[in-house]
Amino acid sequence: MFVRDAKLLAGIATNPPTACLLPERLLDAAREAGLHERTGLIACANVRASFALLAGALHESISETSIVPTGTDEATIGADCRIHPSAIIGDGAEIGDGCTIGANSVIGAGVILGKGCWIGAHVSITHAIFGERCRILAGARIGELGFGFVVHEGRQLRVPQLGRVILGDEVEIGANTTVDRGALADTKIGDYTKIDNLAQIAHNVVIGKNCALAGMCGISGSCVIGDGAMLGGQVVLSDHVTIGAGATIYARSALMRDVPPGEAWAGMPAKPARQYFKEIATLTKLAKTGSKKTDPVKNVPEQTGEE
Template sequence: MISYTIQEINDLLKGELIGNTTNNIEGPEQLQNAKNQHITFIGSSKYIKYWAESEASAVLVNDNLTVEPGDNRAVIKVKNADLAMAKVLELFNPPAPEFETDIHPTAVIHETAKIGDGCKIGANCYVGKDVELGNGVILYPNVCVFDETTIGDNTIAWSGTVIRERCLIGSHCIFHTNVSIGADGFGYRPSDDGRGLTKIPQIGNVIIGHYVEIGANSCVDRAKFSSTIIGDGCKIDNLVQIAHNSVMGRSCIMAGHSGLAGSVTLGDGVIIGGSASIKDHTTIESGATVGAGSGVMNNVKAGETVLGYPAQDAKAMLKQWVVMRRLAKK
């Protein structure tokens, strides 16, 4: 069992230690569930009231909050309790699943594929013709990487992930279970005889930058032509849809069940809330935020926050909701 003294944890965080505890810390836990071997955190004043009832031996708090340690308990004041807790979580992070052999004998690897140093390829993986894997790439069991795809150093693909042909993947990316990269974009037009639908060929690819993380069961479709692009540092939640020819700038965030229709453009640092939908050929400029459940029909300016369905300026929408609530009470 890994454990640390409160002094060792504070040395890592470089916070202000108030009080002390002789209990070793064996892991982090939520305030109300914590026991005396745990450390917890408080990032908002509304949670301070739970500290007195908690059994935790230590707590991380934002430095603008006042929290008394109590008997055999310690408080560590830090600038940002959430970020400090992330460092604590790293201390107790269990190791990833181990590979008994670097390349499992059931993996199918085309003779033209180039495999970098230190790669690990699990059972029943498929690596196609002219694929290039950089150094330290990890493919967990049942991952497929199709022809002419390139994957950069230290990228990880968890089981069930499928990366289609001709995609370009950066380094230090993480694709969680069942991610789909490079499936055909959704393109159909009524047939000439008006009796069916004609499929539009999708001949482009997907380009993903460095340090991108994509959650389980999310899809990034290939472009009709040219590329669907995910910029460096983007973080994409579970069950997210990114349609053909969309372009995301750097360090964008998309929460679960949100989606981009075709040819959407996001600037840098855009935040898309859960279940939000973005209409095709829409541009959301850098630093903008789209509230959860919103439907964006028009372009969004840099730094703007929009909300609602159809989405509009968040303050204006909130005022409308207040008026509607008042009318409903009459």
């Protein structure tokens, strides 16, 4: 693993890894926390780039080493499943009883689908575990690589994505929506949550139970959305933002900071909805008042047609 913040050292020391990459400035603090007693400390000039190079050398993704799964010989298919002949089921996949898989869909090696899942046409699923009765609409992509890069020696170096996508029961993912697998932790979506078409859920995102995300939402990496939150169409979140349980975010809002539980926010950048709409009303009133005092049309000379 790697660490760049001294505040995290004490927590890591309670469950020490075999090795830890860290900047040289944190070596003394790591030793003071006792991390050196059971962990090999490796000082790096660029911690994230070093991790990317090391993880890339040690890790091989199933989906990337076997682009086309070899077939269903090693897959487990439950009773009463309906699988289109053109669908591909990867080795080691587990398909629960009563699942439906549409035309040209690909279920990657090791994927687990719970009972009664419905997978539409042209869907790809990899590095994922589903609960029961999930619905994935046509063209969705579940478990693809997250957007993780670090600049190293003048080029963008991909950071390996090692996590999974975990879906609870009765989750619905809309057509052409993407849900990226986690980088280190998992991307998680809770029971009964519904995500509309053309949404983007980035790596390490955690969405609670019974949430609703309307079309074209963009959720950046490591965001947390609490139970029962509602997001309107085209809402976008900056990375590491937390939305509290039961919050409502109005359509086309852009969130740069956390939203407390139960609050309604709107605007770009977003703020409490009551404040936002009050500001809009005030600006509208000022615009009307100003136009009456200085009407530009009244100052235009009359056109007579004479030179």
